[in-house]
Amino acid sequence: MTTIEKVETFLVPPRWLFVRVQTSDGLVGWGEPVVEGRAETVRTAVEQLAEGLVGSDATRIEDTWQVMTKGTFYRGGPVLSSAVAGIDQALWDLAGKRLGVPVHTLLGGHVRDRIRVYAWVGGDDPAEVAEQVSARIESGLTAVKMNASGRMSRLATVRELDGVVERVARAREVLGDDRDIALDMHGRFTAANARRLLPALEPMRPFFVEEPVTPENSHLLRGVVESTSIPIATGERLYNRQDFLPVLQAGVAVVQPDLSHAGGISEVRRIASLAETFDVALAPHCPLGPISLAASLQVGFASPNHLIQEQSIGIHYNTGADVLDYVVDRSVFDFADGWIHRLTGPGLGIEVDEDAVREADRSPHGWRSPVWRHPDGSFAEW
Known part of the structure; x- marks a missing residue:
């Protein structure tokens, strides 16, 4: 069985978060789990999900998705869904690399x-x-x-x-x-x-x-x-x-x-x-x-x-x-x-420049959405 061995996250400019998933057979898959303006929060969510991922079968993408989305009583929302999204991308990346074919x-x-x-x-x-x-x-x-x-x-x-x-x-x-x-x-x-x-x-x-x-x-x-x-x-x-x-x-x-x-x-x-x-x-x-x-x-x-x-x-x-x-x-x-x-x-279908990603993460961004207001001082949609 090919298991998930390590899950790492990287905050990279301008406002993104990447996840790297490594398996027991040495393969690496990449994903991009982020909520713009809440990247650090999603990073924490990925780290929490990783607690249940390490040691699990990397080939069971659908079962992993089901557990990540439904394994706790409270579900959904942009933070959890984005954390799941990046990990899911990485698992599909791994599956394609293992078989030598593109995900499509x-x-x-x-x-x-x-x-x-x-x-x-x-x-x-x-x-x-x-x-x-x-x-x-x-x-x-x-x-x-x-x-x-x-x-x-x-x-x-x-x-x-x-x-x-x-x-x-x-x-x-x-x-x-x-x-x-x-x-x-x-x-x-x-x-x-x-x-x-x-x-x-x-x-x-x-x-x-x-x-x-x-x-x-x-x-x-x-x-x-x-x-x-x-x-x-x-x-x-x-x-x-x-x-x-x-x-x-x-x-x-x-x-x-x-x-x-x-x-x-x-x-x-x-x-x-x-x-x-x-x-x-x-x-x-x-x-x-x-x-x-x-x-x-x-x-x-x-x-x-x-x-x-x-x-x-x-x-x-x-x-x-x-x-x-x-x-x-x-x-x-x-x-x-x-x-x-x-x-x-x-x-x-892409090769991530891991050196560039690790270097960028040395100076993690803290991007936030702007806050707009109407002339009367009340909140306005950005």
Whole structure:
């Protein structure tokens, strides 16, 4: 029996947490368990889970997932789900490496040869948006996503709403009709604001509009969906199949589980299958590091309803480090033509630069989400 021998975690810039799982036969698997802004908390959760992992059979991925998610009376939530996600990624990485095949082969084999990717651009100033979109086009990308707004009033002013429309219009002008623009509302809008704004955006034909309301207000999504012809996406702050069922029933067009939050490869694969029964596309959330991106791609290559993949290579908030800084062969993530071609290496398909990871962990980050406030001093959604 191949057993888990050691579990280590590494806090690495700009805001990530990696986990390294070593087995009794000397193999090493990597995962990325993190809640942005709560990385140290997730690290503690991984360490607690590791108490029950060391000495267990490394090949029993599903049984391990069941025990990690259900082995205590209190379950769920972003911290535990993210800790589980990273360990699950590492176990799948190990399984692929042991058999000498990529994870997507273990999931039933690839259904596509390449995956379309998109990148984030700004969203605060029309000129800035146009400039950043142009830069992404020059890098070879054919799709981008931008913030709809910064801080948004509970009932938006005409200027706030028109400003969103103007910025999206500028992006569409640069992109033309053959490229796509997605819009992230980031949960900053009330349902009322979303219903007011979405019809005005329809002439720009957004690819999708993401998280028009906060996840705790998912019961309001049906009204938002029915107010517009624009495809509605959500899911980066949902953590299991049960969370996704109500939003699928509400009529969303795209689900966006995060491979580092929603239980890892095991659970996201099941979420993808659930979404398929609603004729809904999969577009995993991934503004994170190379391990999370590789895990997302592995699921994407094996999922018939996969649409597009988010990635954060070169994004402005990767201060102090970038996705490519932690992989030995950077070419696996090349997207010069707007696509990442199928990863063929064993496991997750990447080789983590362990020396770089260990060196980065010597100066662990303490990244925190910003806190925004309305003009009256009350809390505002970031």
